[in-house]
Amino acid sequence: xxxxxxxxxxxxxxxxRRSDSLTCVPTPSLAHLPIRRLTLRDLTACADLSxxxxxxxxxxxxxxLLTAGKGYGxxxxxxxxVAACVVTEYGGWGRPDLGAxxxxxxxxxxxxxxxxxxxxxxxxxxxxxxxxTLHATPNGRPLYEELGFKVTGRAEMLRGRxxxxxxxxxxVTRAATAEDLPAIVRLDEEVFGTDRTPLxxxxxxxxxxxxxxxxxxxxxxYTAAWPNMDTHVVGPLIARDTETAKALITxxxxxTERPLRTDIDVRHEELLTWAKERGLASVAFNxxxxxxxxxxxxxWTRRFAPLTVAAG
Numbered sequence: 001x002x003x004x005x006x007x008x009x010x011x012x013x014x015x016x017r018r019s020d021s022l023t024c025v026p027t028p029s030l031a032h033l034p035i036r037r038l039t040l041r042d043l044t045a046c047a048d049l050s051x052x053x054x055x056x057x058x059x060x061x062x063x064x065l066l067t068a069g070k071g072y073g074x075x076x077x078x079x080x081x082v083a084a085c086v087v088t089e090y091g092g093w094g095r096p097d098l099g100a101x102x103x104x105x106x107x108x109x110x111x112x113x114x115x116x117x118x119x120x121x122x123x124x125x126x127x128x129x130x131x132x133t134l135h136a137t138p139n140g141r142p143l144y145e146e147l148g149f150k151v152t153g154r155a156e157m158l159r160g161r162x163x164x165x166x167x168x169x170x171x172v173t174r175a176a177t178a179e180d181l182p183a184i185v186r187l188d189e190e191v192f193g194t195d196r197t198p199l200x201x202x203x204x205x206x207x208x209x210x211x212x213x214x215x216x217x218x219x220x221x222y223t224a225a226w227p228n229m230d231t232h233v234v235g236p237l238i239a240r241d242t243e244t245a246k247a248l249i250t251x252x253x254x255x256t257e258r259p260l261r262t263d264i265d266v267r268h269e270e271l272l273t274w275a276k277e278r279g280l281a282s283v284a285f286n287x288x289x290x291x292x293x294x295x296x297x298x299x300w301t302r303r304f305a306p307l308t309v310a311a312g
Contacts, residue, residue, distance in 0.1 A: 101120075191298050
């Protein structure tokens with residue numbers, strides 16, 4: 001049933017005077033509020049929603065995701081957004097191989113009323129037969145399991161000021177150039193298992209650093225560091241092996257004064273141990289979940305960290 005909201009409406013009075021009357025107009029229930037596509041015009045509202053739930057505003061990340069992906073949201077009749085999420089599609093144009101869901105948020109005043117479930121069901125329906133993936137917090141995991149998502153892995157979030165140390169790496173790293181972009185896209189597709197060109201080609205503008213590792217003129221890894229509030233997020237991190245991943249992180253850390261943050265696949269135990277020895281501390285664990293496929297495509301042994309957990 002719709003609730004009523006009382007608003008003050010100006011009406012004509014005697015002798016041409018205007019008077020105010022209190023009129024109750026129905027406010028649609030949450031179950032009947034339409035779900036619509038979000039655009040960059042919704043950037044501030046999305047950041048406000050993040051802040052409402054105690055998250056950083058992350059306007060830089062929201063802008064990237066709303067540009068590279070598809071946002072979905074529910075408008076609040078009283079202003080702002082009731083809920084929002086973003087889906088980033090990978091693969092062929094119009095026929096994606098994989099969709100990554102992220103930034104699923106419901107305003108605190110509307111929490112625990114089934115809004116998130118309704119929004120997620122809408123996204124699953126819109127994506128049809130396209131396999132889906134997401135990183136779930138412990139609080140969000142029960143909802144996703146209810147919708148049919150399965151846990152296929154875990155990622156550990158690390159944060160801290162990187163302290164260099166240990167023997168100098170023999171891996172050669174350098175700043176990426178425009179000429180490297182085609183090779184980066186090819187390596188990313190090989191490791192990730194699907195084409196992510198629209199996402200990867202936005203990295204030079206989105207990230208403060210984009211670096212590659214090479215051997216005999218061939219790319220064997222790449223990574224980026226992009227600004228998020230007071231940190232630099234390390235991601236994507238794709239590397240031939242752990243030593244290459246270490247060299248890439250070290251090269252990023254040497255060129256920033258900010259703390260680093262990253263989300264590393266827990267199967268990369270050696271890299272996690274090394275990063276903690278270098279000053280990065282464990283912050284949280286997220287469950288990697290899939291829908292419609294038993295596991296993520298690609299080569300996990302070379303996929304160390306995502307660009308952001310919101311985009312898979």
